[in-house]
Amino acid sequence: MTRKRRVVVTGMSAITPVGIGLEESWHAMVNGTNGIRNISLFDATGFPCSFAGEVSDFDPLCELSSKEARKMDRFMQLGIVCGKWAIEDSGIDVSKVDVDRAGVNIGSGIGGIKTIEATAGQFALQDSRRVSPFYIPMTIINMISGNLSIMCGLRGPNLCTVTACTTGTHAIGEASRLIEYGDADIMVAGGAEAPITPTSVAGFASAKALSTRNDEPSRASRPWDCDRDGFVIGEGSGVMVLEEYEHACARGARIYAELLGFGLSGDAYHMTGPSPGGEGASKCMNSAMRNAGLNPEDIDYLNAHGTSTPLGDIAETLAVKSSFGSRSKDIAISSNKSMIGHLLGAAGGVEAVMTVMSVYRQTIPPTVNLENPDPECDLDYVPDQARTANIRAALSNSFGFGGTNGTLAFGRI
Numbered sequence: 001m002t003r004k005r006r007v008v009v010t011g012m013s014a015i016t017p018v019g020i021g022l023e024e025s026w027h028a029m030v031n032g033t034n035g036i037r038n039i040s041l042f043d044a045t046g047f048p049c050s051f052a053g054e055v056s057d058f059d060p061l062c063e064l065s066s067k068e069a070r071k072m073d074r075f076m077q078l079g080i081v082c083g084k085w086a087i088e089d090s091g092i093d094v095s096k097v098d099v100d101r102a103g104v105n106i107g108s109g110i111g112g113i114k115t116i117e118a119t120a121g122q123f124a125l126q127d128s129r130r131v132s133p134f135y136i137p138m139t140i141i142n143m144i145s146g147n148l149s150i151m152c153g154l155r156g157p158n159l160c161t162v163t164a165c166t167t168g169t170h171a172i173g174e175a176s177r178l179i180e181y182g183d184a185d186i187m188v189a190g191g192a193e194a195p196i197t198p199t200s201v202a203g204f205a206s207a208k209a210l211s212t213r214n215d216e217p218s219r220a221s222r223p224w225d226c227d228r229d230g231f232v233i234g235e236g237s238g239v240m241v242l243e244e245y246e247h248a249c250a251r252g253a254r255i256y257a258e259l260l261g262f263g264l265s266g267d268a269y270h271m272t273g274p275s276p277g278g279e280g281a282s283k284c285m286n287s288a289m290r291n292a293g294l295n296p297e298d299i300d301y302l303n304a305h306g307t308s309t310p311l312g313d314i315a316e317t318l319a320v321k322s323s324f325g326s327r328s329k330d331i332a333i334s335s336n337k338s339m340i341g342h343l344l345g346a347a348g349g350v351e352a353v354m355t356v357m358s359v360y361r362q363t364i365p366p367t368v369n370l371e372n373p374d375p376e377c378d379l380d381y382v383p384d385q386a387r388t389a390n391i392r393a394a395l396s397n398s399f400g401f402g403g404t405n406g407t408l409a410f411g412r413i
Helices: 022-030 066-070 074-090 113-125 135-139 143-152 164-180 198-206 245-250 279-292 310-330 344-361
Strands: 007-016 102-107 186-193 236-244 257-266 301-303 332-334 393-400 404-411
Touching (some): 007 164, 007 245, 113 135, 164 393, 279 310, 279 393, 301 344
Parallel strands (some): 102 186
Antiparallel strands (some): 257 404
16 A cells, blocks of 8 residues: 655645735634624625625735736635735745646635626626626636646646535645645645625525624624524635645745645535534544544644534534544634634635644634523633644534535644
8 A cells, every 4th residue: 555645734825804814814813803794895785694704905916917817706816816825935936846746726615606697797788799708717616726827837736626615625635635645746725715796695695594693793603602693604715835744844844734634524414404413524523533543632623614503513513522522522622714704615725724823823713702602512612712722633624515524634743
């Protein structure tokens, strides 16, 4: 059997509702900053949910020319800029590495829905010949990876993962396996999403998935709280650079953490809801730990999916209890979504980045708005304030529509 190669994280970036860039986003989350506010990207008057986790002050022209930016949907702009920053953070000089062994896997759950909406509206009113020739490449999801590959000259694996809200996690996990088994030495991986549009918000609202706390947006995302009533939709991107360990050491790279393991599973239960006992999530965490060579007692922190949905939070709690048994109450658990909302296909990317930062900085961001804990959710959710901790290894969970689950295991190095 081929011995799998070690994979480490050497570069990261995040664009979130609480910060532009890695340090700004991390600092805001550690301080419990809330990024949920009334929607400004369109007029949400009359919508059942009129608030979201928007990225403010994002200017794609910081990294893209105006010509390039005009040919990209917002999700693509977020992913490409974040990817460029992650590469810069890694210190990789593309001219000095084998670009045939450097690739990209940045996915999205929904893709270019803003452009699809706008084009459909124009098409209904005008001649079909008025549709932009850039319509298709502006909307298809693999064009984050495609554009970034072209811009940076990366000629290795070029793909994207699309698994709803598990996209970012699966993209990072699958990228790590390409390195483990020798198909690449460097992979730029993560997720991006820009779903705050009229039809997207209306669709999720019609499915009764969104919180309707319109009078208190900043208190709407409240994982594990008795008063939770649905998730808050958000946008952004989270990308990391994965590198084979010896390759990173040879160039003197700063290493944030090691990606020790990756697990995935399917609930095979319901299109949108989790299996009630959290069986699929538990199997996923168990698989990640097994792949990493870790035991439950080795895990000190769990960055939870933690969406603030009535069923999801209970299912994840039950999954933790199933996987960790008597140790479940000793593991610190927190939800980034309490501050930034649910970034759908970007959630796993952002949360993986924050999990690695927790391992690197030995600090756990808090869960905010946990004011009235649900008796059925009785674990340590790190309420209100960040916590300094000895984190040897940590898990990052993502679960998505269709019953798709993913878990990443990161360790201190």
